[in-house]
Amino acid sequence: GEDVEQSLFLSVREGDSSVINCTYTDSSSTYLYWYKQEPGAGLQLLTYIFSNMDMKQDQSLTVLLNKKDKHLSLRIADTQTGDSAIYFCAEASGGSYIPTFGRGTSLIVHP
Amino acid sequence: EADIYQTPRYLVIGTGKKITLECSQTMGHDKMYWYQQDPGMELHLIHYSYGVNSTEKGDLSSESTVSRIRTEHFPLTIESARPSHTSQYLCASSEQGADTQYFGPGTRLTVL
Numbered sequence: 248g249e250d251v252e253q254s255l256f257l258s259v260r261e262g263d264s265s266v267i268n269c270t271y272t273d274s275s276s277t278y279l280y281w282y283k284q285e286p287g288a289g290l291q292l293l294t295y296i297f298s299n300m301d302m303k304q305d306q307s308l309t310v311l312l313n314k315k316d317k318h319l320s321l322r323i324a325d326t327q328t329g330d331s332a333i334y335f336c337a338e339a340s341g342g343s344y345i346p347t348f349g350r351g352t353s354l355i356v357h358p
Numbered sequence: 359e360a361d362i363y364q365t366p367r368y369l370v371i372g373t374g375k376k377i378t379l380e381c382s383q384t385m386g387h388d389k390m391y392w393y394q395q396d397p398g399m400e401l402h403l404i405h406y407s408y409g410v411n412s413t414e415k416g417d418l419s420s421e422s423t424v425s426r427i428r429t430e431h432f433p434l435t436i437e438s439a440r441p442s443h444t445s446q447y448l449c450a451s452s453e454q455g456a457d458t459q460y461f462g463p464g465t466r467l468t469v470l
Contacts, residue, residue, distance in 0.1 A: 255399075280458075289364075289448050289461030290401075333399055345391070345406060346459060351399040 251349035253336050258355045265323040267352045269336030272317065276338040279312060280346060281321045284333045293321070293334075323354075331356045361385055364449050364462035371439055372470050379434045379465045381449030388454045390432040394418060395446040395464070407432060408454075439469045 250272045259265045271279070277298050282290040296303045296310045296319075303310045309322040319338075323330055333353050337346040362383040371377055381390065392405040393416075403416030407426040421443070422436045432451075436443055449462040 282461075287463075289362075289463045290450075290459075291461070292458050295458065335401070345403065348401040351401075353399070 251336055251338055251347050253334075253349040253352045255350065256353050256355070258357065259326050261326065261328055261356055261358050263326055265326045265330070265354055265356075267321045267323075267334050267336075267354065269319040269321075269349055270317055271319065271336075271338045271347075273338060273340050273347070274317065275340040276317075278339045278344070278346075279310075279319050280335075280337040280339070281308075281310065281319075282335040282337060282348075284335065284351070286332075290335060326354075326356050328356045328358060330354060362449065362451055362460050362462040364447075364465050366465060367463060368466050368468075370468045370470065373438075373440055375439050377436050377439055377467070379447055379449075379467070381432045381434070381462055382430050383432075383451040383460070383462075384430060385451065385460065386429065387451035387460070388429065389452045390426065391450040391452075391459065392416070392422075392424060392432070392434050393448040393450065394420065395448055397445075401448070405434065439467075441469045443467060443469050 252270045280295040281293045284290045294305045307324045311320045333351040335351045336349040339346040365380045388409040390407045393401045402418035404420040405424040448464045450459040452459045
């Protein structure tokens, strides 16, 4: 079945850029998503990208997609302590379009 | 802003009790989902629905059941709670097709 992999932790200094990486196995993936989960809350969609795109910029967020390597990344420019959260990568493919989620990357931002 | 609600937010209950976790959305979305989230963060899909009178089991086998009598309402029931049911339960909804999932705030269930 489909598989989505992420590293579990990332630690950065406030003001630095953060890059969270994700790999997936389903070559028929049509949509790729990044969600953010703050403590005690549900998931909030940050951004998504169609599989026919290479890059999407949304304010301080940049998503890069390498479809050949099935690699997705989320870059947060000028990371702040309020960006500390768990970030989930997810992919959905044709048919049911039910997303498959990665395990989440816990981003820790140090002052 | 998404309008999807879950109650209760926190529930501590004894073994053997019947519980119902409520989820409702006011967006008119056809598709609704229940996820179980482990302490280690991973999300597991346990139930989903394409619309009224539609219910499907997800990837993770669950002893819970769901119903979808109304579009806006997707309750999850555990007939006899056990400590192994202790987890966070997240409800989500989306429009038909490959649209964004909107998540509720979650219910944290503890079974003693």
